[in-house]
Amino acid sequence: MNNRTVNQCFQKAAKSKSLTEQWRSQTEKSGMRHTIYALNGDHYKGQWLNNKKHGYGTQTWKKRGAMYEGWWKCGRPHGCGIYSVLDPETNDYSKQYDGSWKEGKKHGHGRHFYTDSDVYEGEWSHGERSGVGQMWHSNGDYYEGEWFNDVTHGHGILRHQNGNWYDGDWKDGKKCGSGRFFYKDTNQLYEGSWLNGSPRHGSISDVEGNEEPTPGKFEFPGDLPDPARHGSQRHTDVTQNSPPISHTDDIQNSEGEAPVDCSEMDEALV
The missing domain is CATH 2.20.110 (Histone H3 K4-specific methyltransferase SET7/9 N-terminal domain)
Structure with missing residues (x-):
């Protein structure tokens, strides 16, 4: 193989790599996207960063019959958000938790509906009632x-x-x-x-x-x-209070944090 042939091989490899990088950048989810559907019927509509849910968005889990609407950070609920469950009799969503989240868990101040009459409101820490509450x-x-x-x-x-x-x-x-x-x-x-x-x-x-x-x-x-x-406020349409979503890659969450590198964080289920 002469030098000319070798140079042609290197040039072809470099061109192929460039095309691969271009395709990857075009398919990477960042910023505002329309509804993304999964094969299992789950779907998400909202903001992304580095292929992670990041910013404001709504996730619906079909099999679980649940929905989360609120702020995300690196694929996890983080900030203010509402987690609702589907009532099979009425086919309406009912609030189960309305409040603050941190890395996919209830954290800060929030209200949890165990039933229409069993309700806790107060402080949470890493998914558990901790602090003061009623x-x-x-x-x-x-x-x-x-x-x-x-x-x-x-x-x-x-x-x-x-x-x-x-x-x-x-x-x-x-x-x-x-x-x-x-x-x-x-x-x-x-x-x-x-x-x-x-x-x-x-x-x-x-x-x-x-x-x-x-x-x-x-x-x-x-x-x-x-x-x-409490009881009268559980059955609500959580999508009515959605804030406007900006079509921009410069996403901030409810705490005003700047975009971060989400590449090493795994997505968490609520």
């Missing part, structure tokens, strides 16, 4: 206070539907430490220590006349909504 139960009970690792932990107040209440310490989801419990039916107040949900050492006093005690008031950081509004 929980409305379907049986009429209401808790406000501290949480850790998805259970009541710290100081909190539990008001029962029948008029009983507990104001005191919690540990791992159970009454533990110092606390007061008022028995509405007998009009008695217990004050003392608790262990694993049961009273241990304390005193019981009779409450006479109109001197019925009341639990303390838990102070939340910031305003939290009235519990009466």
